[in-house]
Amino acid sequence: MNYTKDDLLKLFHGKRTALFYYIAGFVDGEGSFSVAIIKNPFKEGWLINPCFQVYQHQKHREILELCQEVFKTGSIYRKSGVHPVLNFSINSMRNIKERVLPFFDKYPLVTKRDAYQKFREVVFALDRKEHLTSKGFERLVRIAYSMNQQGKGRRRTLEEVLASQPKPASESSETLRRTSA
Amino acid sequence: MNYTKDDLLKLFHGKRTALFYYIAGFVDGEGSFSVAIIKNPFKEGWLINPCFQVYQHQKHREILELCQEVFKTGSIYRKSGVHPVLNFSINSMRNIKERVLPFFDKYPLVTKRDAYQKFREVVFALDRKEHLTSKGFERLVRIAYSMNQQGKGRRRTLEEVLASQPKPASESSETLRRTSA
Numbered sequence: 001m002n003y004t005k006d007d008l009l010k011l012f013h014g015k016r017t018a019l020f021y022y023i024a025g026f027v028d029g030e031g032s033f034s035v036a037i038i039k040n041p042f043k044e045g046w047l048i049n050p051c052f053q054v055y056q057h058q059k060h061r062e063i064l065e066l067c068q069e070v071f072k073t074g075s076i077y078r079k080s081g082v083h084p085v086l087n088f089s090i091n092s093m094r095n096i097k098e099r100v101l102p103f104f105d106k107y108p109l110v111t112k113r114d115a116y117q118k119f120r121e122v123v124f125a126l127d128r129k130e131h132l133t134s135k136g137f138e139r140l141v142r143i144a145y146s147m148n149q150q151g152k153g154r155r156r157t158l159e160e161v162l163a164s165q166p167k168p169a170s171e172s173s174e175t176l177r178r179t180s181a
Numbered sequence: 182m183n184y185t186k187d188d189l190l191k192l193f194h195g196k197r198t199a200l201f202y203y204i205a206g207f208v209d210g211e212g213s214f215s216v217a218i219i220k221n222p223f224k225e226g227w228l229i230n231p232c233f234q235v236y237q238h239q240k241h242r243e244i245l246e247l248c249q250e251v252f253k254t255g256s257i258y259r260k261s262g263v264h265p266v267l268n269f270s271i272n273s274m275r276n277i278k279e280r281v282l283p284f285f286d287k288y289p290l291v292t293k294r295d296a297y298q299k300f301r302e303v304v305f306a307l308d309r310k311e312h313l314t315s316k317g318f319e320r321l322v323r324i325a326y327s328m329n330q331q332g333k334g335r336r337r338t339l340e341e342v343l344a345s346q347p348k349p350a351s352e353s354s355e356t357l358r359r360t361s362a
Contacts, residue, residue, distance in 0.1 A: 018198075
């Protein structure tokens with residue numbers, strides 16, 4: 001049987017706090033906080049992109065819709081690959097700052113607590129434009145690579161990313177800029 | 182960083198209800214409700230064994246200890262196989278009836294809701310000794326095989342189990358008995 005998002009909200013008897021603690025637990029199982037380091041498609045350098053995701057088999061799309069309801073944002077799309085898995089994703093800096101961080105600062109994570117703290121640190125540092133200096137950029141990339149099994153599964157090694165960092169003429173020039181902020 | 186069970190309890194500010202909703206969410210991601218059908222090692226026939234489990238990588242043993250704290254029972258052991266995964270498991274009928282069912286009747290599951298309802302039905306039917314008649318046994322095996330991806334991954338087909346069921350002289354004789362009740 002499939003439940004609609006409204007059926008699910010009823011399970012929590014209209015108690016949104018109960019639903020929020022449930023969602024924190026579910027994210028601890030099926031969610032991910034990651035920081036992608038991707039090549040800037042328009043110029044030399046890299047983009048540092050934080051992303052919050054929740055995965056689920058497509059037969060339980062309703063739980064991802066419940067996440068949309070809770071965070072009041074986020075897209076659901078089919079993940080590439082053979083398995084019929086859906087992905088709920090929030091990757092805009094604004095939504096991460098306004099919806100994701102305040103939520104998990106209040107409703108606690110357990111197994112993903114460390115990953116979340118690093119994710120949070122990267123988001124705030126990007127907001128302070130720390131990534132625009134070589135030193136700041138390196139610090140954030142190192143944090144990103146220390147998350148989620150120490151960079152396992154990343155296309156490039158930490159050394160490759162740091163080696164091909166453009167050397168800014170002035171440390172304050174914006175050689176690295178995020179596009180999705 | 183590793184958190185102790187006490188650190189984790191503090192995250193919920195002593196609000197046990199908050200912790201319980203969190204655990205429901207976590208189980209929806211990483212838990213399983215299953216009904217094993219295994220050969221009776223002592224005589225002809227089968228045993229119907231419900232089991233509630235939660236899996237986690239060994240680096241987060243603390244979340245399974247938190248489950249032990251919540252359910253006030255359950256064992257944690259290393260799962261066989263190459264991956265360093267731990268398993269928190271409750272399989273005694275008594276503990277399932279007294280600890281697991283009252284918990285999930287109160288704190289709702291979403292993605293595992295259907296599996297849980299079937300699990301619950303099997304537990305109550307075993308308690309009523311419905312499995313001691315051929316008809317009851319068949320009904321429970323069919324429910325078990327309809328759970329968790331329709332019996333995928335089971336060693337024996339549904340037909341094999343039903344075909345080798347001993348025919349009781351009297352339908353009321355205890356030809357099939359659970360050992361772990």
